[in-house]
Amino acid sequence: MTDAFFAMKAKATAAMTVLGELGIEYTVHTYPHDPRHGSYGAEAAEALGVPPARVFKTLVAAVDGALAVAVVPVTGQLDLKALAAAAGGKRAAMADVTAAERATGYVAGGISPLGHRKRLPVIVDRGALDFPTVFCSGGRRGLEIELSPADLVRAAGATVAALARL
């Protein structure tokens, strides 16, 4: 059993562990998650008082049957054709939630672009580069991490492409 469980403390998420191992500076923001809120990303932007264009959601899709991770602003919609092209495939569709949770190790609404259980390709929307820092899930609902877009791309081992329809 872990010390965190014994002490009933929340241990660092896999995303925070990755950032720590890489020595990347980031800021953790928490807020009380309201299960009645209809949108995890919009909830984060509202709770943290930041423009939603700077808050990025992590979506898991299946590209030609293989899972891939798209990181797009909460103000936009994922362009599945663009994702398929960026991932070097032909067809993309949103992944089954259970498959997404199993592959990433996170629960829906708390899926981070970082620290996945299985190695998945990550593609970050180009719009992230417009901001000095962006927000994305830290690996659980109600927990966001703020970091520079360059650090996000580096930590995720991501590629950058235009993925969002605004």
Place this chain on the structure above:
Amino acid sequence: MSALVLLCPGVPGAPARNEAENTPENQELEAAFGRAIQAADVDDLAGVMQGVWGKSGATPEAMEQFRSAARAILNNGDLEEEDAPVFGRLGEIAVPSALLVGDADHPPLIEANKQAAAAIFGCEFTMVPGMDHLPPLRESDLVMAAITRTLARAGW
């Protein structure tokens, strides 16, 4: 400080094994704990905590305490810091002291509390039958009596 009454304290640095036993039941509790944290589910998290620390019963008051603790856990972010190991310094306590722990508390904590009481000179140790990790809720009279008794030893 004139006197010290400790209620089932955490004792960082105690020689007692500070881990829960690796039983199937505890493994399931730990997995549920992780799931509830990821989902930020206050009620689920409180339920897991009650299974570990609130074995005397899921009364409304107890569950509200656990929900309050759950909200704190979820909002700690990365601010949580390790407690300093203090066991080796317990012998420095030079005031009348008492330590209460219940036999329904988390077993590793009970062992650490026994060791802590033995390490504090003159500490009055009380094991309370049936009490879990919520002494003021479960046994408020015993807690008050321990405080009064210990203060009396300090000349109050």
